[in-house]
Amino acid sequence: xxxFGLPExxxxxxxxxxxxxxxxVYTWGEDGYDGLGDALVEGNDDFNDDxxxxxxxxGQDFDFQSGRKxxxxxxxxxxxxxxxxxxxxxxxxxxxxxxxxxxxxxxxTIESLWDNKSPFSVLPKxxxxxxxxxxxxxSQGSAQSTDHGRTQSHPRIRTVEEIxxxxxAAAKQARSGDSxxxxxxxxxxxxxxxxxxxxxxxxxxQMKQHNLNQLPRGSSPLTGFPTHVAQHSFAHQRGxxxxxxxxxxxxxxxxxxxxxxxxxxxxxxxxxxxxxxxxQRQVELAEMQGQIPLDYxxxxxxALAQYQQxxxxxxxxxxxxxxxxxxxxxxxxxxxxxxxxxKASRQIMEQxxxxxxxxxxxxxxxxxxxxxxxxxxxxKDFITRIQVSQLVTADPYAEDFYAQVWxxxxxxxxxxxxxxxxxxxxxxxxxVGGGVPGQRGSGRRQNxxxxxxxxxxxxxxxxxxxxxxKGLHSIHSLQGALGKTSGRSYKAAPRQLLQVxxxxxxxxxxxxxxxxxxxxxxxxxxxxxxxxxSVHATTHxxxxxxxxxxxxxxxxPLTRKQALMLIEGLYDLLLKIEHMRREQPAPEDxxxxxxWKNRRASLIDEVLHTLQTxxxxxxxxxxxxxxxxxxxKGKRVIPRVLRHLDPRRQLGLLYAIVANFSQLDVVIxxxxxxxxxxxxxxxxxxxxxxxxxxxxxxxxxPLLQDLTLQPIHEMTILLLERGNLVLLAxxxxxxxxxxxILSQVENFKQEIAEGSQRAGLPTSSxxxxxxxxYDRLFHVLSSHLVDFFPSTRLAAAMPFGIDYYLDPNxxxxxxxxxxxxxxxFAVHASMEQQQILVVRLRExxxxxxxxxxxxxxxxxxxxxxxxxxxxxxxGLDSSQINI
Amino acid sequence: MDGxxxxxxxxxxxxxxxxNERVFVKLRGDRQLTxxxxxxxxxxxxxxxxxxxxxxxxxxxxxxxxxxxxxxxAKRNMEMLFVRGDGVILVSPPSRT
Numbered sequence: 001x002x003x004f005g006l007p008e009x010x011x012x013x014x015x016x017x018x019x020x021x022x023x024x025v026y027t028w029g030e031d032g033y034d035g036l037g038d039a040l041v042e043g044n045d046d047f048n049d050d051x052x053x054x055x056x057x058x059g060q061d062f063d064f065q066s067g068r069k070x071x072x073x074x075x076x077x078x079x080x081x082x083x084x085x086x087x088x089x090x091x092x093x094x095x096x097x098x099x100x101x102x103x104x105x106x107x108x109t110i111e112s113l114w115d116n117k118s119p120f121s122v123l124p125k126x127x128x129x130x131x132x133x134x135x136x137x138x139s140q141g142s143a144q145s146t147d148h149g150r151t152q153s154h155p156r157i158r159t160v161e162e163i164x165x166x167x168x169a170a171a172k173q174a175r176s177g178d179s180x181x182x183x184x185x186x187x188x189x190x191x192x193x194x195x196x197x198x199x200x201x202x203x204x205x206q207m208k209q210h211n212l213n214q215l216p217r218g219s220s221p222l223t224g225f226p227t228h229v230a231q232h233s234f235a236h237q238r239g240x241x242x243x244x245x246x247x248x249x250x251x252x253x254x255x256x257x258x259x260x261x262x263x264x265x266x267x268x269x270x271x272x273x274x275x276x277x278x279x280q281r282q283v284e285l286a287e288m289q290g291q292i293p294l295d296y297x298x299x300x301x302x303a304l305a306q307y308q309q310x311x312x313x314x315x316x317x318x319x320x321x322x323x324x325x326x327x328x329x330x331x332x333x334x335x336x337x338x339x340x341x342x343k344a345s346r347q348i349m350e351q352x353x354x355x356x357x358x359x360x361x362x363x364x365x366x367x368x369x370x371x372x373x374x375x376x377x378x379x380k381d382f383i384t385r386i387q388v389s390q391l392v393t394a395d396p397y398a399e400d401f402y403a404q405v406w407x408x409x410x411x412x413x414x415x416x417x418x419x420x421x422x423x424x425x426x427x428x429x430x431x432v433g434g435g436v437p438g439q440r441g442s443g444r445r446q447n448x449x450x451x452x453x454x455x456x457x458x459x460x461x462x463x464x465x466x467x468x469x470k471g472l473h474s475i476h477s478l479q480g481a482l483g484k485t486s487g488r489s490y491k492a493a494p495r496q497l498l499q500v501x502x503x504x505x506x507x508x509x510x511x512x513x514x515x516x517x518x519x520x521x522x523x524x525x526x527x528x529x530x531x532x533x534s535v536h537a538t539t540h541x542x543x544x545x546x547x548x549x550x551x552x553x554x555x556x557p558l559t560r561k562q563a564l565m566l567i568e569g570l571y572d573l574l575l576k577i578e579h580m581r582r583e584q585p586a587p588e589d590x591x592x593x594x595x596w597k598n599r600r601a602s603l604i605d606e607v608l609h610t611l612q613t614x615x616x617x618x619x620x621x622x623x624x625x626x627x628x629x630x631x632x633k634g635k636r637v638i639p640r641v642l643r644h645l646d647p648r649r650q651l652g653l654l655y656a657i658v659a660n661f662s663q664l665d666v667v668i669x670x671x672x673x674x675x676x677x678x679x680x681x682x683x684x685x686x687x688x689x690x691x692x693x694x695x696x697x698x699x700x701x702p703l704l705q706d707l708t709l710q711p712i713h714e715m716t717i718l719l720l721e722r723g724n725l726v727l728l729a730x731x732x733x734x735x736x737x738x739x740x741i742l743s744q745v746e747n748f749k750q751e752i753a754e755g756s757q758r759a760g761l762p763t764s765s766x767x768x769x770x771x772x773x774y775d776r777l778f779h780v781l782s783s784h785l786v787d788f789f790p791s792t793r794l795a796a797a798m799p800f801g802i803d804y805y806l807d808p809n810x811x812x813x814x815x816x817x818x819x820x821x822x823x824x825f826a827v828h829a830s831m832e833q834q835q836i837l838v839v840r841l842r843e844x845x846x847x848x849x850x851x852x853x854x855x856x857x858x859x860x861x862x863x864x865x866x867x868x869x870x871x872x873x874x875g876l877d878s879s880q881i882n883i
Numbered sequence: 884m885d886g887x888x889x890x891x892x893x894x895x896x897x898x899x900x901x902x903n904e905r906v907f908v909k910l911r912g913d914r915q916l917t918x919x920x921x922x923x924x925x926x927x928x929x930x931x932x933x934x935x936x937x938x939x940x941x942x943x944x945x946x947x948x949x950x951x952x953x954x955x956x957a958k959r960n961m962e963m964l965f966v967r968g969d970g971v972i973l974v975s976p977p978s979r980t
Contacts, residue, residue, distance in 0.1 A: 636903075
């Protein structure tokens with residue numbers, strides 16, 4: 001890339017290369033070669049041969065692929081010999097002795113490096129074969145390895161004893177007819193099978209011992225194989241037994257002999273398989289130490305293919321036996337034979353399927369467990385315990401709230417019926433080592449999990465004890481005076497070690513989590529201060545914080561920041577209260593219950609303080625409570641607060657809101673909704689209005705429905721005297737409120753008219769006084785009735801007053817609350833008032849009726865319904881209107 | 884206003900105040916976002932909803948450099964967004980009218 005800018009190469013790139021141009025052409029070795037390269041004189045070439053080792057035989061110096069134990073290098077010569085001798089796998093060991101003296105002089109140069117005299121020999125030897133020696137098996141393994149066509153050979157370094165043992169084994173092998181190669185198994189007749197069983201059994205026994213010693217786990221999928229094989233072959237044998245039960249004695253004997261032979265063959269195959277697996281195990285070990293990138297699965301496949309072959313071989317001799325057993329009988333049933341053949345083929349198919357399934361399963365398991373034993377189970381437990389200790393919390397509901405709640409929700413949605421509110425415990429996922437569903441492994445994992453849980457319990461209890469101690473000593477001990485060091489494990493991600501109490505003004509920067517703790521306390525203190533200073537008389541005893549804060553002055557409205565701070569404090573208090581609910585002591589513990597109740601009551605008082613309900617209503621505009629209600633968070637907090645308040649206090653809060661209703665942001669900003677075009681403010685106001693209605697109104701519904709006339713009366717008075725009713729009515733929340741008031745009174749009137757004697761019904765005097773109120777309302781509102789319609793306001797906002805472009809769907813929906821309000825309004829109206837209403841709304845009504853007929857069916861119905869709402873209240877109907 | 888500063892320990896507390904509120908975020912690469920802040924963390928990763936992203940694209944005109952390059956503005960709207968803290972320059976309340 002760097003050359004692209006060069007003018008020469010650019011020309012080259014642009015394709016204009018001609019022979020006559022001045023481009024550097026390099027011509028080493030060609031005719032035009034100017035010989036400068038040869039003229040170059042370089043030194044330091046003397047040891048090239050040693051470094052690159054061209055002349056000497058390679059030897060096994062850097063060959064780590066054998067997977068065998070590299071013994072002390074007392075026999076350097078053997079390495080070269082075995083390398084050569086492995087090429088022919090028949091009797092490698094016997095050639096050892098004669099070859100030894102020949103090879104020795106050649107090997108001197110390289111081997112001398114690894115001699116005991118050289119400095120390299122003191123280096124730790126690579127030991128890939130952790131375990132006992134298995135000389136004869138090793139030789140068998142190596143024989144088989146070359147048998148299976150491995151590209152690299154695996155010479156081993158052996159001691160004299162090993163060599164002797166190998167020679168002994170080789171002799172045995174020679175006696176047993178060199179049987180490890182599987183495909184030849186069935187072809188051999190049974191000669192010499194008398195000595196076979198003993199040697200084979202011996203070998204098997206030894207192998208099993210070795211297996212038990214050295215393969216602690218992980219080979220269960222593999223060792224499952226021989227058992228499968230055994231079961232299958234035995235089942236097969238039993239089948240063959242059953243089939244050939246009928247026959248002459250000679251036949252039986254023949255059968256028996258052949259069966260024995262089969263057995264032995266199967267045993268051989270099992271053993272061979274075991275050997276294979278063992279070898280694969282060793283290969284695994286070697287792999288682990290990062291030596292061979294062998295294709296493990298390929299090997300297994302090969303092994304499995306051979307196993308299948310052997311299975312078929314079993315079947316064929318079975319058939320063969322049966323055929324041979326039947327041939328002396330002249331009267332053999334062709335059908336029976338046919339059936340037998342079919343059965344055999346079916347069995348072959350089945351076995352192949354089983355084979356395939358087993359193979360796939362084994363591949364999957366091997367894939368998953370390929371790295372399983374890179375860490376021992378104890379390593380995985382160790383890590384899991386560290387993770388657990390980080391995750392564990394003494395109080396899951398406090399610290400891990402959302403996860404707990406979410407899990408509860410999910411559980412309720414799905415099953416239910418589990419332990420209610422059960423805390424998510426670590427360990428259900430099995431920790432780190434999850435993966436292979438081996439039986440031995442999972443048992444161990446369960447132990448680990450149990451141990452972890454025990455540790456978790458211990459950690460929790462320790463933390464509790466420590467907390468208690470801290471609580472006891474915090475006041476009079478100097479502990480923590482200079483800050484305390486973190487108690488968490490230092491193995492975790494780096495955290496701030498120093499925590500300094502947040503109340504001190506000159507606090508250094510804190511870590512985030514600790515800051516949260518402190519700011520919670522800090523904001524609670526702040527709340528206390530503002531509440532205290534803004535209220536002249538306070539009944540609450542709270543310990544004074546070290547730093548006296550001014551608090552906010554009474555006359556200035558809350559800034560947004562202050563409001564947000566108060567809201568944060570509110571949420572903290574709410575969390576505390578809700579958390580207390582979980583700590584509710586048992587009803588038997590009277591003292592505890594009392595104490596709990598007191599604490600809860602004081603928290604609730606604090607909540608009300610924070611909501612600035614004690615602040616006199618006219619302290620400032622907007623009232624602090626209203627300022628708190630301005631952000632969305634403030635609106636959302638109301639339902640949560642209401643849950644903890646008793647009805648009397650709820651009502652008090654409602655009064656406070658209603659008293660300053662016109663100061664609400666949703667009322668003041670409602671005019672934004674009157675502009676037809678979209679704007680971010682409009683969206684925001686819309687959002688806030690929606691929030692207000694859903695959170696504040698809805699949460700008050702249950703209370704509102706049970707109200708008697710008295711509180712309604714009070715509210716109406718508040719609205720009349722303090723509220724800007726017209727402004728209020730132009731906002732949706734205001735309309736909702738008014739509608740509610742009017743409809744409630746109407747309900748009362750209806751009930752009285754129906755003659756019910758319910759307890760909360762108003763008396764006639766109350767109704768009278770209400771009626772006067774209503775008159776006042778009417779007086780205020782009647783002149784502006786038309787403006788209450790959003791559609792009217794929208795139309796007014798449109799340029800040139802064209803309301804043609806207003807989407808009737810939207811406007812009708814918007815108008816609906818207004819019509820409802822008007823209906824409720826009209827219900828209480830006297831005759832004259834009704835007249836006035838009709839006069840004022842005449843045009844609007846007519847407009848709607850007329851346009852309704854032009855619209856679609858749905859629009860038509862909707863508009864008429866809207867109008868009818870109002871007209872019915874007057875005792876009229878839309879059908880009475882003639883166009 | 885001491886009372887307020889009392890409650891605020893570190894700059895993140897100011898961000899904490901704006902949770903669930905609409906915020907204005909300035910990002911690297913000449914981008915701005917406004918959205919409702921739902922979550923944040925120490926890296927300044929943010930989770931915003933109802934987001935409008937504004938990208939300023941400055942296209943230098945070829946040729947003479949004294950011809951000013953055009954500035955185009957591209958906007959996108961997304962319902963939910965996770966912002967990697969790496970690219971956040973500032974978070975502030977939206978400018979109020």
